[in-house]
Amino acid sequence: MERIVITGIGLITPIGIGKEAFWANALKGISGIREISSFDTARFSSHKGAEVREFNPSDFISSSNERKMDRLSHIAVAGARLALEDAGLKEFSWQDRAGVVIGTAYGSLKSTSQYLNGLVDYGPSRANPFIFPNTVSNAPASYIAIELEIKGPNVTVVHKQSSAEQAIFYGYNLLRRKKADIIITGGCDEICWILYQVHDILNVLATGSEQSCPYDRRRNGIILGEGAGFLILERMEDAVKRNARMYAEIAGFGFYGTHAPLLGWDEEPTGLCKAMEGAIKNGGLVPEDIDYISASADSSSLLDALESKAVKSVFGNSHPPASSIKSMIGEIGASGGIKVAVASLSVKEGIIPPTINYKDPDPECDIDCVPNESRRKNIEAALVNGFSTGGNHLCITLKKVNCERF
Numbered sequence: 012m013e014r015i016v017i018t019g020i021g022l023i024t025p026i027g028i029g030k031e032a033f034w035a036n037a038l039k040g041i042s043g044i045r046e047i048s049s050f051d052t053a054r055f056s057s058h059k060g061a062e063v064r065e066f067n068p069s070d071f072i073s074s075s076n077e078r079k080m081d082r083l084s085h086i087a088v089a090g091a092r093l094a095l096e097d098a099g100l101k102e103f104s105w106q107d108r109a110g111v112v113i114g115t116a117y118g119s120l121k122s123t124s125q126y127l128n129g130l131v132d133y134g135p136s137r138a139n140p141f142i143f144p145n146t147v148s149n150a151p152a153s154y155i156a157i158e159l160e161i162k163g164p165n166v167t168v169v170h171k172q173s174s175a176e177q178a179i180f181y182g183y184n185l186l187r188r189k190k191a192d193i194i195i196t197g198g199c200d201e202i203c204w205i206l207y208q209v210h211d212i213l214n215v216l217a218t219g220s221e222q223s224c225p226y227d228r229r230r231n232g233i234i235l236g237e238g239a240g241f242l243i244l245e246r247m248e249d250a251v252k253r254n255a256r257m258y259a260e261i262a263g264f265g266f267y268g269t270h271a272p273l274l275g276w277d278e279e280p281t282g283l284c285k286a287m288e289g290a291i292k293n294g295g296l297v298p299e300d301i302d303y304i305s306a307s308a309d310s311s312s313l314l315d316a317l318e319s320k321a322v323k324s325v326f327g328n329s330h331p332p333a334s335s336i337k338s339m340i341g342e343i344g345a346s347g348g349i350k351v352a353v354a355s356l357s358v359k360e361g362i363i364p365p366t367i368n369y370k371d372p373d374p375e376c377d378i379d380c381v382p383n384e385s386r387r388k389n390i391e392a393a394l395v396n397g398f399s400t401g402g403n404h405l406c407i408t409l410k411k412v413n414c415e416r417f
Contacts, residue, residue, distance in 0.1 A: 012187075013186065013187045013189075013246050013247075013248075014246065014247040014248075014260060015183050015186050015187065015244055015245070015246060015247070015260070015261045016244070016245060016246075016247045016250050016257040016258075016259065016260050016261070016412060017242050017243065017244060017257065017258045017259050017260075017261065017351070017355050017409075018098040018099075018243045018244075018245050018250050018255045018256060018257055018258070019094040019095060019096075019097040019098025019099075019100070019241075019242065019243030020093075020094055020097050020240075020241070020242060020243075020258065020352045020355065020356070021089075021090040021091060021092065021093030021094030021095070021096075021097060021197075021239070021240075021241040021242075022090060022093065022238070022239070022240050022241075022349065022352060023063055023066060023086045023089050023090045023093070023199075023238050023239045024043065024063065024238040024239075024240070024340050024349065025043025025044070025061035025062060025063055025064070025236055025237070025238060025339075025340050025341065026041050026042070026043040026061075026339050026340055028063075028065065028066055028089075029093055030093070030097055030352070030356075033352075034356055034364075036339075037336060037339060037353065037364040037385075038362060038364050038385040039385075040339065040364070040365045040367040040383060040384065040385070041339060042061075042223075042338075042339050042367060042368075043061040043062075043064075043236070043339055043340050043341070044059050044060065044061045044221070044222070044223060044234050044236075044339075044341055045059060045060075045061075045062070046058055046059055047059060047060045047062065047202070047207070048062060048064075049062060049202065049203075050203070050204040050207070051204075052207065055207060055208065055211045055216075056211055056214075056216065056218055057207075057211060057216035057217060057218055057221055057232075057234075058221065059217075059221040059234055060202050060207070060234060060235045060236065060237075060341060061202075061223075061234060061235070061236030061237065061238075061339075061340050061341035061343075062202055062236075062237060063086060063237055063238050066085075066086070066089070068080075068085035068088075068089060070089070071085075071088060071089035071092050071093070072085065072088050072089065072092075072158055073158065076088075076154065076157060076158050079141070079144070079154075080145065080150075080154050081119050081121065081122045081142075081145040081150075082121065082201055083115075083118070083119045083121075083122075083145075083150075083151055083199060083200070083201045084119070084145065084150055084151045084154040086151075086199055086201065086237070086238065086239045087113065087151035087152075087154065087155060087199040087239050087241075088151070088154050088155050088158050088159075089239070090197065090199065090238075090239035090240065090241040090348075091111070091155045091159060091195050091239075091241050092158070092159065093241070094195060094197075094241040094242060094243050095159065095195070095243060097243070098243040098245075098255060098256075099253075099255060099256070100193065100243070105192065105193050106159070106160045106161050106162055106163075107162050107163070108163060108191055108192035108193065109161045109162070109163045109191060109192065109193040109194070109195065110161070110163035110164035110165065110166070110182065110185055110190070110191035110193070110194050110195070111152045111155050111156050111161055111163075111164070111165050111166070111194075111195045111196075112152075112164070112165075112166045112167075112168065112178045112179075112181045112182035112185065112194060112195070112196045113151060113152045113155070113166075113167055113168070113175075113178050113195075113196060113197060113198060113199060113241075113345075114167070114168040114169070114170065114173075114174030114175035114176070114177055114178035114179075114197070114198040114345040114347065114348075115148055115151065115167065115168075115169060115174055115198060115199055115200055115344070115345050116169065116170075116171050116172060116174050116198075116200050116344030116345045117200050117201075117206055117344055118146075118147070118148035118150075118169070119145050119146060119147075119148075119150055119151075119201070120201075120203050120205050120206050121201065121203035121204075121205070122142050122145035122146050122150075123146040124203070124204075124205045125139075125142050126138060126139065126142045126143055126146050129142070148167050148169055149165070149166075149167035151167075151199055152165050152166065152167045153165065155195065159195075161195070163190075163191045163193075164185055164190060164191055166178070166181055166182075168181060170399065170403055170405075171344075171399040171400060171401060171403060172307070172342075172344060172345070172346070172397070172398065172399040172400065173347065173397040173398065173399040173403050173404065173405045174198055174344070174345040174347070175196075175197055175198025175240065175345040175346065175347025175348045175349075175350075175351075175397070176347035176351075176395070176397030176405040176406075176407060177347075177397075177405055178196050178197065178198060178345075178347075178348075179196050179197070179242065179244075179261075179347065179348070179351060179407065180264050180405065180407075181196075182194035182195075182196035182244055183196075183244060183261055183264075186244055186245070186246055187246075192245065192246070192249060193243060193244070193245055194243070194244040194245075195241055195242075195243060196241065196242055196244055196348070197239065197240045197241035197242050197345075197347070197348025197349075197351075197352075198239070198240060198343075198344075198345025198346065198347050198348040198349075199238070199239035199240075199241075199345060199348075200237060200238075200343050200344035200345050200346075201237040202235050202236070202237040206235065207235060210233070210235060213274065214232075215232055215233055215311065216232045216233060216234070216235070217230075217231055217232035217233060217234050217310060218231060218232060219231065221234065222234070222310070222368045223309070223310040223337060223338050223339070223341055223342075223368060224310050224338065224367075224368035224369060224370070225306070225308035225309065225310050225315050225335040225337060225338050225366050225368075225369075225376075225380065226308060226315050226319065226335070226366060226369060226372075226373060226376035226378070226380045227310075227368060227369050227370060227371050227372070227373060227376075228371040228372065228373040229370070229371050230310040230311065230312060230315060230373075231310075231312065232310065232311060232312075233309045233310055233311050233337075233341065233342040234310065234341040234342065235341055235342055235343075236337070236340045236341025236342055236343040236346075237343060238340060238343055238346075238349065239348065239349075240346065240347070240348030240349030240350070240351070240352050241348055242348060242351060242352065242355075244261070247260065247412075247414070251414060257412040257414075258355040258356065258358065258359045258412075259354070259355040259358040259359060259393070259409040259410065259411065259412060260409065260410045260411070260412050260413075261407065261408075261409060262290075262293075262294030262295065262296060262392065262408040262409060262410045263289075263290050263291070263292070263293030263294025263295065263296070263407070263408045264289070264290055264293055264405065264406070264407055264408075265285070265286045265287060265288060265289025265290030265291070265292070265293055265405070265406045265407075265408075266286060266289060266404065266405050267282045267283075267285035267286040267289065267404045268282070268402055268403055268404070269281070269282035269402030269404070270402060271400065271401055271402035272400070272401070273400070273401050274400055274401070275313070275400055275401075276313045276314055276317055276398075276400060277317060277402060279320075280317050280318075280320040280321035280324060282402055282404055283317060283318060283321035283396070283398055283404055284321045284324050284325050285404075286396075286397075286398075286404035286405060286406045287321060287322075287325050287394060287396065287406050288325055289406070290394060290406035290407055290408045291325075291394065291408055293408070294392070294408035294410065296392055296408060296410075298325055298326050298327075299329075300391065300392045301326070301331050301392050301393065301394050301408070302331050302332075302388060302389070302390040302391055302392060302393065303331055303332055303333070303334075303354065303357055303358075303363055303388065303390045303393045303394070304322065304331055304332070304333035304334075304393070304394045304395075304396060305333075305334070305336070305350045305351070305353045305354040305357070305393060305394070305395045305396065306318060306333045306334060306335045306350075306366075306380075306396050307335070307337075307350075307396040307397065307398040308333075308335040308337065308366075308376075308380075309335070309337045309341075309342040310337065310338070310342075314398065315373075315375075315376050316373070316375040316376055317398075318333075318396060318398065319375065319376040319377065319378045320375075322378050323377075323378065330378055330379065331379075331394075332363055332379040332380070332381045332386065332388070333378055333379065333380055333381070334363055334364055334365055334366045334380060334381040335366045335380070336349060336350060336353050336364060338365075338366045338367045338368055338369075339364075339367055347395070347397050347407075350395050350396075350397070351395050351407060351409070354393040354394075354395050354407075354409050355393075355409060357390050357393060358390045358391075358392075358393050358409055358410070358411050359411075361387060361388060361389050361390060362385055362386065362387050362388070363381050363385060363386045363387075363388055363390075364381070364385050365381045365382060365383050365384050365385050365386070366380040366381055366382055366383070367383055368383075369382035369383055390411065391410065391411050392408060392409065392410045392411070393408070393409045394406060394407070394408055394409075395407040395408075395409065
């Protein structure tokens with residue numbers, strides 16, 4: 012059976028451009044949440060977000076391609092390039108046997124709204140045709156392939172908040188079926204005014220102090236974020252042959268679908284538990300093997316409590332520590348690539364980033380959330396929770412790489 016490992020990580024996030032900057036700030040508990048600067052929020056009830064700042068697409072993308080892309084594709088291509096560089100693949104001839112599988116919860120909504128506004132204002136004959144290619148969900152994946160000259164499978168997955176986890180599963184299976192030798196996978200989403208307005212109408216944005224404080228009694232909604240988290244997946248035998256650095260081995264996946272409301276969460280944690288248990292079992296593990304959980308908690312009252320109940324149900328009183336990177340980067344939508352990167356780095360380096368803004372413990376969320384300060388811990392196996400409104404749940408288990416069993 013083919014064993015799949017993570018050999019590269021590329022991150023464009025509100026707390027850092029690139030793996031090193033992101034990880035240093037994550038371990039320090041640096042927040043990327045500030046007043047929104049890319050559009051006017053005066054008419055909304057909330058005003059903060061976790062935007063990607065100090066990002067120059069020219070540092071990563073050729074000028075001929077850069078001008079064709081919108082912001083989401085800029086972020087995606089930059090993240091993919093960083094992942095490839097981190098994997099040490101610049102010197103290898105790999106494009107013919109490489110594929111791209113990415114997840115996005117919302118796609119390029121800004122471009123879509125601009126194009127539709129043009130249709131309404133000017134009619135089909137005068138709407139800007141150069142915007143249209145960016146309106147489709149698979150634009151970022153396509154631009155990655157164009158910019159990096161990748162000729163293998165090219166797939167985009169849209170499954171709400173579990174989009175990136177679903178993409179990773181798809182890419183994993185392409186490798187196991189030998190449809191490709193290298194897979195760029197993960198997820199990306201952006202903040203734009205229309206997405207912000209929809210969340211404001213739904214009354215799900217944090218108000219008042221506008222903090223992302225998962226598991227805390229003060230939490231009252233999400234803070235929207237943006238960014239990209241990409242991984243390079245390879246078969247272990249190929250990674251060993253080229254003496255590649257391996258962050259973690261992907262052990263297993265667990266799926267479960269429930270009848271949760273389209274825009275809401277399950278009333279009971281059964282579906283979340285089934286997905287977690289499935290990932291653990293599919294990875295050849297038992298609950299006691301899990302040393303860390305990279306959590307889905309996003310500072311919403313329902314999800315945080317639901318995930319806490321699920322953790323206690325699956326692991327009992329001896330549950331492992333769980334931290335939420337969303338306390339620093341907000342709710343990005345397709346954040347699974349970033350969450351898996353966090354778990355992979357934690358497995359590799361033996362340290363867990365904190366859940367920040369944890370000051371007032373909530374009895375409904377009485378789990379070890381690694382509050383406010385990072386923690387040293389040997390991690391042999393980790394669990395990544397990918398939960399979505401509407402009841403579409405996918406969890407992933409990772410293991411420390413052991414080539415002696417290869």
